[in-house]
Amino acid sequence: xxxxxxxxxxxxVPEGAIASLNCxxxxxxxxxxFWYRQYSGKSPExxxxxxxxxxxxxxxxxxxxxxASQYVSLLIRDSQPSDSATYLCxxxxxxxxxxxxxxGTSLIVHP
Amino acid sequence: xxxxxxxxxxxxxxxGKYVELRCDPISGHTALYWYxxxxxxxxEFLIYFQGTGAAxxxxxxxxxxxxxxxxxxxxxxxxxxxxxxxxxxxxxxSSAAGTAAYNEQFFGPGTRLTVL
Numbered sequence: 001x002x003x004x005x006x007x008x009x010x011x012x013v014p015e016g017a018i019a020s021l022n023c024x025x026x027x028x029x030x031x032x033x034f035w036y037r038q039y040s041g042k043s044p045e046x047x048x049x050x051x052x053x054x055x056x057x058x059x060x061x062x063x064x065x066x067x068a069s070q071y072v073s074l075l076i077r078d079s080q081p082s083d084s085a086t087y088l089c090x091x092x093x094x095x096x097x098x099x100x101x102x103x104g105t106s107l108i109v110h111p
Numbered sequence: 112x113x114x115x116x117x118x119x120x121x122x123x124x125x126x127g128k129y130v131e132l133r134c135d136p137i138s139g140h141t142a143l144y145w146y147x148x149x150x151x152x153x154x155e156f157l158i159y160f161q162g163t164g165a166a167x168x169x170x171x172x173x174x175x176x177x178x179x180x181x182x183x184x185x186x187x188x189x190x191x192x193x194x195x196x197x198x199x200x201x202x203x204x205s206s207a208a209g210t211a212a213y214n215e216q217f218f219g220p221g222t223r224l225t226v227l
Contacts, residue, residue, distance in 0.1 A: 008151070034215065043202055043218040044154065051213070088153050097142065097214055098167060101153030 003027065004091050006102035013109055019076040021105050023089030026070070032092035033065055033072045034099065039085045048074060079109040113137075115219035117203050123225045124193055132188045132222045136205030142214060143186050144206070145178055147199040148221075154202055160186060193226045200224070 005024045013019045021035075032051055036044035050056045050063040050072065062075040072091075076083055086106050090099035116135045124130050136143050141162055146154035156170040160180045168178070175193075180186040190197055200223050204216040 004153075032213065036218075043221045046215055046217065049213075049215050090153075092214070097159055097161075098144075098156050098170075099214075099216070100156070103151065103153045 002102075003100045004089055004102040006087075006089050006105045008103055008105060010106040010108050013079050013107070015079060015081060015109055015111050017079050017109075019079045019083065019107055019109065021074040021076075021087050021089075021107065022071060023073065023091075023102055024071045025089075025091045025100075027091070027093045028067075028070065029094035030067075030070075030091045031094045032099075033063070034090040034092075035061075035063060035072075035074045036088040036090060036101075037085045038088055038104065044088055076107075079107075081109050081111055083107060084109050115203055115205050115217055117201075117219040117222050119222060120220065121223045121225075123227065125227050126193060126195060128193050128226075130190050130193055130224065132190075132201050132224070134186045134188070134203030134219060136184065136186070136203070137207070137217055138184075140205035140207050140217075141183070142206040142216075143180060144204045144216060145186070145188050146202040146204065148202055149199045157188070190224075193224075195226045198224055198226045 035048040038044045048063040060077045064073045086104040088104045089102040143160040145157040148154045159167040163183045175191045178188045200221045203219045206214040
């Protein structure tokens with residue numbers, strides 16, 4: 001089992017819909033969770049961080065963390081074509097400064 | 112500067128040559144990370160600096176790879192005797208966090224290395 005798993009996609013949603021991106025992780029002691037967006041040919045850009053169970057909202061983005069089930073998700077409301085990118089999930093094991101990245105999920109928002 | 116900068120943006124070299132890749136982190140960020148990313152994959156950790164010292168170099172694939180950060184700011188990743196398998200985008204990131212729990216990282220634009 002990979003340490004951080006994401007469906008590579010692509011996930012295709014219509015403009016205005018909710019996009020749901022999921023990530024599972026293997027280390028039960030993980031404490032820090034991050035979502036990065038990466039446009040084609042560009043570097044990753046941090047969009048959300050979450051550290052405790054539950055939901056965290058920032059504008060159109062909501063991160064959800066469930067440590068018991070070892071998954072973290074990212075919801076994008078009112079999806080726009082400009083949201084089309086690869087979304088990377090990153091997880092820090094407890095006490096570690098080193099994040100492990102998933103391979104990313106490609107999101108396509110079509111008009 | 113306002114963000115993390117990396118030079119060069121592109122580097123083409125021949126197999127067996129030596130290359131240096133430079134990273135200038137966000138001013139004041141004590142933590143600096145090097146990653147490499149291949150097409151369709153997430154960033155793969157190489158080395159992490161806290162200040163001037165390499166706190167974790169467990170991701171360096173072999174002894175051809177070396178990195179320094181002599182004054183706790185700019186870092187250089189050095190690759191000796193390059194191989195075609197070293198071709199990738201090399202990413203640098205920096206973080207202000209002093210604790211492991213909250214180390215949100217900010218990435219530079221990357222250096223695309225091509226070994227012919």
